[in-house]
Amino acid sequence: MFTHLFRYRFLSLVRNKEVTFWNILFPLVLGTMFFFGFGRFVNEEETIDEISMAVVEVNESQTAIFSELMKQLEDSDSLFQFEVLAKENAETELEEGTVDAIIVLEETPSLIIKENGITSSIVKNFLDQYIRKQAMIEEAVLSGNVSNIEQIISEISQSQDVVNEKVLGKGNTNTYAQYFYALIAMCCLFASFQGAGCVNDIQANMNVLAARKGVSPVSKMTMVIPEALAAVSIQSITVTVLIFYLKYVLKLELGEKTGLMILTGILAGTFGISLGFLIGCIKKDFDTKIGILTAVSMLMCFFSGLMIVTIKGFLEQHAPFINRINPATLITECFYYLNAYDDYSKYITNMSILGILTIGCFGVSIMLLKGARYESI
Amino acid sequence: MSNNVVRVENLVKRYKELIAVDHFNLEIKEGEVFGLLGPNGSGKSTTLHCILSLLKYDKGTIEVFGEKMTENSYHLKKDIGVIMQNVAVFEELTVYQNIDYFCGLYITDKKKRKQYVEEAIQFVGLEDYKKFLPKKLSGGLLRRLNIACGIAHKPKLLIFDEPTVAVDPQSRNKILEGILELNRQGATVIYTSHYMEEVEQICSRIAIMDKGKSIALGTKEELKQMIKNSETVCVEKVECNDEVIGKIKNLKYVYDVVYAEKELKVCFSGGNHNVIHVLDLLQKEDVPFGRVYTELPTLNDVFLELTGKELRD
Structure with missing residues (x-):
């Protein structure tokens, strides 16, 4: 059953044009635009005399x-x-x-x-x-x-x-590299749309496909786990492609720890999917959920410095707790710490917080899904 | 031991102030093609959704295959096939993959599943479209795919929720023939529709629903016997005066006469050879007339008489 559900979810996600555009093409296009905008500054070394x-x-x-x-x-x-x-x-x-x-x-x-x-x-x-x-x-x-x-x-x-x-x-700690870290974070957070889609497709009151699944002899939990893993797999491929594209096609100096960067991207993407799960459980129509997810993702990315790179420093001074819990900041900082420090303690701390947030989102979603019964279809 | 496949007792389902299903009772026996007939919004789909445990309901008992049906009755769900009112398939998967996906939710044995999927494809006549994506299919073919996804696992109980909405007559006939074939193969069928002709054509027993209530239940003959009208004699291009109409009204079994725009309608509540009596009288009175025909009561007449409104209102 697991393989059956995983295979078809994976296939339908790969063939879904919206997923392909927003999760794969859009970050690549944005990365290319960033590269032509200020990519040359990323590869410049900063020298400090005083x-x-x-x-x-x-x-x-x-x-x-x-x-x-x-x-x-x-x-x-x-x-x-x-x-x-x-x-x-x-x-x-x-x-x-x-x-x-x-x-x-x-x-x-x-x-x-x-x-x-x-x-x-x-x-x-x-x-x-x-x-x-x-x-x-x-x-x-x-x-x-x-x-x-x-x-x-x-x-x-x-x-x-x-x-x-x-x-x-070591790797690049240039200010402009922050934009690319934030871009990877955005790509990971966009995985939330896939997560919301997974949950949407098992809630009988959301669409006819979900209703058809709802009358089958397969429990929601049995159905949702392989579907979530299919989404995680797609996201892992997506983020790997993006990191490779930035590093080896655009030849940006993003440090040498490519493996750990990909690992960070996978965890971040999993967080994105878990966030989608959580928002997907809200009793609203799918368009509203997508609207909420877009707003939340963009806000997180804004606070992490995707649009204005100095915003993170500003928050560090005036509301540091936002930086400690903002997943987009945690993700960008993970990339930064990987390349700025030899010491992994800060990286591990951020990855742990991200992991806890992921488990939290999945946990709450599962509780909401398990107890869900529908008033109307 | 009861051979009820579905038993619904005193079912009540409310949507806030609106009572969608109102103390509804139902018993469906093994091997039946049972029709749920009613206008849009009469509570047919809501009743089905409650039977399938997709919806919470306020009151009542639902049993399927002699056991209480709950959301977690997976062993019961294994033997149920549902064909939704709206097409429920994956846009990104081909015809074959869609059927295989849904069949796979019920049948885990790969070899057996492959055989079932092929049989379902053959049954709905989609052999030439196996590799097509749903968006490439016409409305009728899409409906057939929708049906194949619901029947591939060979369920004992099949629920069709208005499967012929927006389907061309050719595809509609194919679908109805298919349902009867599935019934012949042993499946019990519940068929909901607001098309009385379809229900009359395929159902062995029918429940007529209105405003969430079952207002009549029985075979189509039994339902038709519930109403006063047994036959309506229609005469076209006829010129009647009040005297002739009065005489027609005095014929045996006549309970109503309508004369408008040179068309006469004489309603009978029993009797045989009524048309002959009407024609005899017209000839005796020297009244010229055109085409003559009789109409037997339909389920729409049953609905009209029981509720005071047309089935398609």
Whole structure:
């Protein structure tokens, strides 16, 4: 039964012109348009000579320790330039682009950035290192052991150089690459239409085909699982084609971890299908469901920076939780982390959140489907 | 042991304020071709959807093959074939693949399924269209595909919900002949329609529905006996005065006489050779007349007399 249902769902999806256009052709066309619009910038390497940071002093003890660090770094041939400013002035300068980031020296120092990119990655890494080694610096300052301070600072400083080198040497973290990551995310979210179609076709009150399936001796669950897997298979092929097209036909520098990119695309596509399942269970007509899905997908993509690349940075400053739960952002960040970091922790975190969201959507959908009985057909 | 294939008792289905099925009772015996006749909106399809457990209903009991029918009665559904009012096929699959898909929901054995699919294709006469996509088929052929998808697994109970809507007369006859053939092969058939001629043609027993209620049930002969009219004698191009009409009204078994635009209609509620009595009288009175013919009551007359409205209102 599984093979029978899978085979025919797969076949009907492959032959469906709407699926072919929106899931395969549209992302390829959009990718090509992006490529001709600003593709040349993607393959340009970003070189960083200097990162200027505004420092806002709030907590006295933090200020004392960090001042020592600033002094040491400015004396050395460091990448960083610091300027102590009031918070309002610092924010103005960040907005104007005079500084790349703001470090607020509160009890736990925090970072304000305008947008994601190499610079913000380096600064974030620097601050993380600082926070981790803060206790050691504090101890060295209190004991007056200058050589110890120099050694710790040297470690932090060197690690930034390594980060910088690694970032530049690996996949592309160029701002313009974000557009292509967002494009892949959009392609994955468009899989939601297939998901909604699957669910629609087993709800007897939605169409005659579903009613005909509803009178057959096959339960909804038996029917929906192979159909969902057929949709996942189509989506996996689609996203693989898109990634290969961007990397090997358009020759965009999207990093070397193609396998993991495809894995991310498959999970993201599965999430898209699960989202379609969930929206497909709403008691509305199919056109309304598609309208809702289009609006939700586009909104997610907008927040992830498909239309305005700086929106993600803006949200990071003002409503960071949106970035933590927005699937499109999670997907684009997964691609970004894959290419920006050697460390997979952030990538794994995002993939895990995406996985949880996928399981959640499928779980709720199955509960809604199982209990569904129809008032009218 | 009862040989009821379907038993519906006191079924009530409401759509908010509207009562779509109102305390409906039904018993369909094995081997019957049972007709559900009624105008659009009379509750025929809703009743079928309730029988199939596609719809929730408010009250009543439904049994199929002697067992309570529920949404999860998969062992019962295995022996039911449904032909929906609207064509329900995959646009992206060919004729063969569509039939194979639906047959595969009932028959898991590949070899057996292949044989059944071929037989269904042959039965509906789609041998030359196996590789066609549905959009390439005419309306009649599409209806035949729709039927093939519902019958391929050789069900014991076949439910046809207005299968001939928007079908040309040639295809309609083929469909009706096919239904009778399936019945001869052993299937019990439930056939809903608002075309009384079709129901009269193929059904052994008929329930007439109106406003969700069963207003009459029986064989077509039994139904026709329920009404006053047994025969209507029609006389064309006749010129009658009030005296002649009065005399016609006094003929035995006559209960109504309508005379308009030189056409006379004499309604009888029994008797034999009524046409002879009418013609005798006209000749005696020296009244010239044109064509003479008689009309036997139809199910529409039954419906008209029981509800006061035409079946196709």
